[in-house]
Amino acid sequence: MTSNLCINRLILALTLCGGLPFTSKAELNYSDKAIVQQSTIKVKGTVVDEQGESIIGATVIQQGTKNGTITDLDGKFVLDVPEGSHLVVSFIGYTNSIVSAKPSMTITLHSNISDLNEVVVVGYGIQKKVDVVGSISTVNSKQLESRGVSNVSNMLTGHLSGVTITQRSGNPGKDEASIRVRGVGSFGATPEPLILIDGLPGSWSDLTPSDIENISVLKDASSAAIYGSRAANGVILVTTKGGKDGRTRVSYNGSMGLSKAFSLPEFAHSYEYATYYNMAIGKNTYTDEMIQKFKDGSDPDNYADENYLEKLLGGTAFQTKHELNVSGGNGRVQYMASLGYMRQNGLVPHNYYNNYQGRLNLNAEITKRLKLNIRLSGNVADRHEPSTPGALDLSGVTSIIQQAVRYPGLTPTYMSDGSLGLGPKLQGTPISWAECASFYRTDDNRFKANAELAYTPLKGLTLKCVGGYHYGASNNYDYRCNMILGDGRGTGPSSLTEQMTLTVYKTFQLLANYNIQIKKHDIMALAGYAWEDERSRNLSGYRNKFPSDETPYLDAGGADGQLNGGGGYDWAMQSLFGRIVYNYDQRYLFETTARYDGSSRFPTGNKYAFFPSVAVGWRVSEESFWKSAPSLHFFSNLKLRASHGVLGNNNIGNYPYQSVYKLGSKQNYVFGGVYTQGAAVTTYVDPTLKWERTKTTDFGIETGFFKNTLTFNATYFYRKTMDILYKPAASYSAIFGLAVSQVNTGELENKGWEFEIGYQNHYKKLQYHVNGNLSIIKNKVLTLGMGNVQQTNGMVGNGSDLFIGYPMDMFYGYKTDGVFLNDNEVASWYDQTAIAKGSRAGDLRFVDVTGDNKVTNADKVYLGSRIPKYTFGLNLGLAYSGIDFSMLIQGVAGVKGLLTSYAGLAFNQEGNIQRWQMKENWNVQQDNRYPGYPRLEVTSGSGSPNTQLSDFWVQNASFVKVRNIQVGYTIPQNQTKKWGVSNARVYLSLDNPISIDHYKKGWDPENTKNNGTYYPVMSTYTLGLTLSF
Known part of the structure; x- marks a missing residue:
């Protein structure tokens, strides 16, 4: 925590006047005679925080004595002590520091993040x-x-x-x-x-x-x-x-780094692909001669061996950040201005992001009763990524990555004469797509202005008026070039889709705060009104057949087939809210809060809703019976707390309750012998939609031990969400005669525990801390209401990922018991023809859960959920003589992932095969009941019996990741002052360097939804410099 000058002056004044415990001057000089008898030195020093800013009013005492002083308004002190003495330096909110006395020294105090005055x-x-x-x-x-x-x-x-x-x-x-x-x-x-x-x-x-x-x-x-x-x-x-x-303070933080993909799957060489493809399909589609050409590279134009994914994502990307901050104040005006720039390059060609940011925070005391706070910020950003060439039914960089995962590298990106190869579908390769002139670009400009005027007419009463204005302009460009392949054919006509969006958000707030203290009673009251309004408009245009990739502008395209469009939305809210906080003698705490919200997103009659809460607390450690108990002196803090209340959720569409008439050929009709354009309501919407509501209950305990060097907090919570907006089962459409939109019909609960533990201390010059947290959360669907459908196995839900009594985002499928080793086993196994016709050796054996000697839809069961049950983090830190080290570890457990599509299935839609699939499939391990992969086969878009959702494909997605390792060195100030720098630190930071998990190699257990269709998370190595002036 950084000191505020006004607070420091108050502390200094109180200390000098006896308002804070401190030793008197007479006591400080109690041993003048003894000091004279020893060789003494005059210590002149400065006490600063981690940012190099002076700490005013810090206590400096010779260890083991009462000889001491305090720092002045510049953080400086002078003290005579015997040679070889140690100084104890302390200040509220900082960890004490013990240092050897020297004639000239600068002492850095580290903030105590567990300080109770925080x-x-x-x-x-x-x-x-x-x-x-x-x-x-x-x-x-x-x-x-x-x-x-x-x-x-x-x-x-x-x-x-x-x-x-x-x-x-x-x-x-x-x-x-x-x-x-x-x-x-x-x-x-x-x-x-x-x-x-x-x-x-x-x-x-x-x-x-x-x-x-x-x-x-x-x-x-x-x-x-x-x-x-x-x-x-x-x-x-x-x-x-x-x-x-x-004084004016200037700080700079700059860094440069290299990023690489955290993990990438390993695919077969072309000759291996051909060999295993023959094995999967059961015939020699690729002859021995062809396989040899793939292997020896004798004919690369026709028998290539490329790894599209490695070429696309296997390199490194440069990134850099620079941030400049200027701040200061003179007692009446305080200011902070900052500028920032970030350049982030991607692994894929033509993939980058630039972000320019500026901020100005200004606090001004107009009079003693009137203050003005202003917050201004702006962003100018542009993001660029490659896109696919014209006529391909794909778009964007993730589609290019998906196809790089899918296709084996049997065809070259470039022919030996330098022309573009035809690719697997006569449309080029994913590499040529990424390198062509197609692009997807977003230009984003935002400006935000907030102002607060605060007036204090009476002691304890503050009236505030707050206004905010946010402006955003975004332009999106999707240009598809006509890529010319080696045989002269083009991929399709070039085209450009351009969209412009303008969004304006405005808000106005009136606030009244009143604080009063009557003996042991502290009361704080807040009342407020808020109004918000947001409006957005967009325009779009489309043209094709551009004469050149150098002119990707709409007016350069052909007018034939041009299209235009537009849209927008408006929403508004207004609210009344209040809070009362009561504190008796720093022991008994009470708080109640209420808000009355109205939203344009809901129909008349349900536009407004009330959200109250109440909480109580008891600081047991402040009770006299606790303080007087000798056995409990190691407790620094013990607080019990509980709360209950109702919250809302209005994160829905802007017009969910309004019926929309649809135009189209199905709505046309004949009137008077003339075929006439018609319109009709095709979806039933509920005109009584209302807010989703969440009731929450909390019980917590907060503890501190040994002057809060050790802290431990625990919380139990229960959250029940009601009136969840959900689309009813299809059977309701038959009742209404048209599709049914969302209605308030679902219920859900989340309950669990949160634990936090922290320890920080020092040993001489060594500062260290350990902070950990653990969350245990159980998610359960209570009802889908009109979406409830009883399945053949008796479970009630939507038949996919939502079932009563189970977590959301669950996997619903079959249990398996290895694979069939031979055809005789197929004949003696349960009848599974209802779900897997034509099973043979190497196929999965599905388990008969119901016990009726056959496997049907009734045998589907819960196989896990993507929502983790356990989430934890561990933060470690050390500091010694200017060297600092930190490590952040994070992980989840009790979570599942589904490995399917191009990430999990070999030869999926004639796609690629990974190395683990080559080594672990049943074809090469025919005596293994539980291979890592069943019989190899070439699957179509509809899959095969083996590819059905089962526990074979549901993987353990738990992991432990080292999120950050950082080593820094703060250059001694006696050196940096020669350069006119008050503080200088260099550091090396590693982000996402290590993961410990059981997921299949190359795939990230944190990203299990988009199998083979995601941009990998980066491991980043950063070298940085921070300076303060």
Whole structure:
């Protein structure tokens, strides 16, 4: 925690006046005579924090004596001590430091992140950490520094209990993580948490790490109900840095790094592919002569041996970040201005992301009663990726990667004469697609302005008026070139689709805060009104047959076949909210919150809803009976807390309750002998739609031991989501005579435990800390309402991934017991012809679960879920004489993944074969009952009996990953001051270097939904430099 000059001056004044415990001057000089008898030195020093900023009012004492002093307004001190003495340096909120006395020295104190005086950002305000009765997890700026990942959302991984963060892509500019707070809260509306930056909605791409002061995640009703209808999936509050009184401070953080794919599957060489293809199909499609040509490379134009995926993703990519921050203040005005630039190159050709960011935070004291806070920020970003050439029924870089996974490298990208090869489908290869003139580009420009005017008419009463304006302009370009292949044929006419989108968000808030203290009673009250409005419009155009790839502009294309389109949306909200916080004698805590929200997304009669909460807390460690018990003195803190409340979710479409008339040939009719254009309602919508509601209950305990060097917190939570928006079963369409849209019909629960433990201490110059967290979350579907359908096995659900009594996103399929070793076993096994006709040796043996001597749909069972039951993180840190080391470990357990499609199936739609499939298939292990892969076969788009969803393909997706390893060195200040630099640190950071898992080699267990169709997550090696002036 960084000191504020005003607070430091107060502490200094209180210390000098006896307001804080300290030794008097007479006591300090109690042993002048003894000191004179020894050789003394005059120590002149400065006490600073980790950022090199002076700490005012720090205590400096000769160890074992009462000889001491405090630092002045510049953090400096002078003290006479005997030679060989040690100094104990301390300050509130920092870990004590013991150093050897020298004539000239600079002493760095490290923040004590468990300090009970720490404040926590809550909705529309701040509270002391010890007074918080809600469930809130926090991350400070120190924990996010110097990481090599490009998106702030990925930096949070492993730091927060109850928060599951999943990174599913390394695509530059599209690598934002998926964040789930306390499980998945809905299978209807979007389960994303609400993200607020300085109190107003934002996104991770709006931020640079150096701008962040702290992040709070509100997880229960007590902390989140103040945000009502958008809080059901958690609220993430990001506070950006502000200026501080004192001299102008300039800081720079720059880094350069190299990234590579975290993991890639290994595929067969062409001659191996041909050999195993013959084995799979049962005949010599590839002759021995052909196989030999693949092997010796004697005819590369016709018998190539390429690895498309390795060529596409096997290299390294450069990235760089530069952030400049200027801050300061003069007592009346504080300012912070920052500029940031990031360049992130992808592994694929023509794939990159540029992001330019600027921010200005200004706090001004107009009068003693009137203050103005302004927050301005802007982003200019462009993202570029290759796209497929004209006429291909594919688009974007992920489609190119998918086809690189799919196709064996039997045909060359380039012929020996330099022309483009024809490729597997006479359309070129994935490599030529990535290198051609096709592209998909997004230009994104955003500007955000927030202003707050605060007036204090009476002591304890503050009135605030807040206004916000956000402007966003996005242009998307999808250009497809006509790629000319080696035989002169083109892939199809070139085309361009261009779309422009403008979005404007406005908000207005009125807030009143009142704080009063009456003897032992502390009362804080908040009342507020908020209005929000967002409007978006888009226009699109399409043309084809461009004369040149050098002119990808709409007006250069042919007018024949041109298309245009457009659309948009509007939504608005208005809210009333309030909070009362009561604290009696720092022991008994009470808080109640309520919000009344109205949204344009719901019909008249259901536009408004009420979201209340209540919480209580008891600081047991402040009781006199506790303090007087000698056996309990090792307790620094013991707090019990509980909360209950209701939250809402309005993350649905903007017009879900409005009927839409559809135009089309099916709606046309004959009127008066003339065929006439018609319109009709084709989908029934529920005119009584209402909010999804989540009831939450929390019980927690917070403890600290040995002056909070050791802390332990535990929380039990229960969340029940009701009125989930879900599309009813198809049978209801027959009743209504048309398709049925979403209705409020489902229920879901998430319950579990969260644990946090931390230990920090020092041994002489060695500072160290260990922080760990563990979350145990059980997700269960309670009902689908109108979506309930009883299956043949008695289970009730949608027949796919939602069943009553089981987690969401589950796998529903067959159990297996190895493979048939011979045809006799097929004949003696249960009759499985209902699901697997024509079974033979090497095929999977499906288990008869019901015991009726046959395998049918009734034998399908629950096989696991993609939602992890256990999530954990471990953060380790060491610091010694300017050298620092940290490691972040994170993992999940009790989670499954499905390995299928091009990632799991050999020769899928005549696709490729991986090395593990070559080694582990039944054809080469015919005496193995449980091979790693069944009989080889060439499958079509409809698959085969072996490819049905079964436990054979459902894999253990648990993992432990080292998310970050970092080593840094802070150059001694007596050296950096010669350069005019107050603080300088160099560091080496490794992100995603190691994974321990049981998933099939080359595939990421964190990304199991898009089998073979995802941009791999990056391992990044970063070298960086931070400077302070």
